[in-house]
Amino acid sequence: MNENENDWILNYFNYFTEIEEHFQRTRGTGLFLLSPLDWALIETWKNAGVPLEAVFRGIDEAFAKWRSRKSRVRMVNSLAFCTQAVLTQAQRMAGTAPVPREGRDRPAPFDPSELCSYLTENAEGLRQTGHATYIEIASSLDRLADEIDQYATDLEKLEQRLTALEDKMIATARSEQTGQQLLAARRDLESQLRPYRGKMTAEQLVMIEKQYLERRVLEDLKLPRLSLFYLR
Numbered sequence: 001m002n003e004n005e006n007d008w009i010l011n012y013f014n015y016f017t018e019i020e021e022h023f024q025r026t027r028g029t030g031l032f033l034l035s036p037l038d039w040a041l042i043e044t045w046k047n048a049g050v051p052l053e054a055v056f057r058g059i060d061e062a063f064a065k066w067r068s069r070k071s072r073v074r075m076v077n078s079l080a081f082c083t084q085a086v087l088t089q090a091q092r093m094a095g096t097a098p099v100p101r102e103g104r105d106r107p108a109p110f111d112p113s114e115l116c117s118y119l120t121e122n123a124e125g126l127r128q129t130g131h132a133t134y135i136e137i138a139s140s141l142d143r144l145a146d147e148i149d150q151y152a153t154d155l156e157k158l159e160q161r162l163t164a165l166e167d168k169m170i171a172t173a174r175s176e177q178t179g180q181q182l183l184a185a186r187r188d189l190e191s192q193l194r195p196y197r198g199k200m201t202a203e204q205l206v207m208i209e210k211q212y213l214e215r216r217v218l219e220d221l222k223l224p225r226l227s228l229f230y231l232r
Contacts, residue, residue, distance in 0.1 A: 013110070013155065013228045015046050022056050023079055026063050037192040038079040040212035044204070046229065047211075050090045058086030080196035083204065110231065112152040118231045119145040122224040126169075133172045134223070137165050141226070159228050166226040173217045185216040 019042050020034055034042075045055060062082035076082075110118075123141035126134040144151065144161060151158035189212045197205065218225065 015052060016042055016229055018052055019055050023059055026059050027076060035078060035192060036215060037212060040208050040215055041079050043211040044207040051093055054090040054093045055086050057089040058082050061085040083199055112148050115152060116145045116148045122226055125224045137169055140165055155228060162226045162228065169223060170214050173221050173223060177217050181220055185213055
């Protein structure tokens with residue numbers, strides 16, 4: 001394994017945190033909090049395999065263009081402002097090796113105890129719902145925790161198992177969502193997305209809507225995210 005590939009693996013599960021911190025630094029406001037729309041957008045990039053470096057370069061490019069304007073009436077308040085620049089960078093980097101960020105500390109891989117705690121805490125949260133399907137998923141998480149030694153060295157395999165369980169959890173949650181809850185979620189999404197619709201393609205909008213509504217239904221039902229991307 002070469003150094004670039006090693007950097008990619010070490011940063012892989014810090015995808016959300018890395019992007020959040022880079023956006024905050026580039027914006028110049030460390031306390032700025034990303035919106036639910038921003039998190040949904042990051043998830044679409046993650047699912048599409050957009051490299052971290054492409055996101056960093058896209059953010060840098062978008063802010064450079066914004067700062068070059070003679071008139072800057074509005075501050076950049078969403079990652080959505082950087083969407084086209086990020087996708088352009090991703091296209092330029094397609095098929096190339098990941099590029100390490102000089103001067104950035106490498107995040108340590110998760111140790112078995114950290115993974116085990118994450119799995120058991122999520123299992124307990126699901127078990128407390130009293131819902132049969134969620135209890136079944138909790139039991140699966142318990143089994144993964146019991147077998148954590150074999151997964152600690154193969155995080156990709158563990159993530160695949162967790163993704164399958166999370167998909168099942170989301171499908172159950174969406175089936176129980178009321179029409180009123182769905183309408184409220186769509187209204188909130190439209191309010192946040194309206195200023196950026198013109199910057200996105202129809203495909204991008206569909207993906208963002210899917211991720212946003214999935215995140216919203218889990219938040220409404222107070223259900224945990226299971227992916228290792230949320231072990232921060």
